[in-house]
Amino acid sequence: MKSIAVFVLGAALSLSALAKLPPPSDEAKAKAAEAAAKAAHGGKVEGYLLCKSQDKVAAHYRKGNKEAKAAATTAPCADPGPFVYTPAGAAPTAAAPAPAAPAVDKKKKKS
DSSP states (O other), X not given: OHHHHHHHHHHHXXXXXXXOOOOOOHHHHHHHHHHHHHHHHHHXXXXXXXXXXXXXXXXXXXXXXXXXXXXXXXXXXXOOOSOOXXXXXXXXXXXXXXXXXOOOOTTOOOO
């Protein structure tokens, strides 16, 4: 009898968890996009560090092993640089041109 009561209680609680959640706000969407961009950049940094360490190990191996063949030329490790996030909807900010000075007419007649 207790197991049936526990099952019914668990089913009731799980149904309440399936209720529809409100859509995320624009701020929450922006935070999620930034977090995704930061995670993607972190993956690029990890790949760069792995590439550098593999190159170092291969160079050490070639240095110690006289019979080692020369390595096939591979692309150099590309440093992803520091993390910079620009939102997709925002245009990149460029230096705005200075407003033009009003034209002055030097040929005015004096009365």
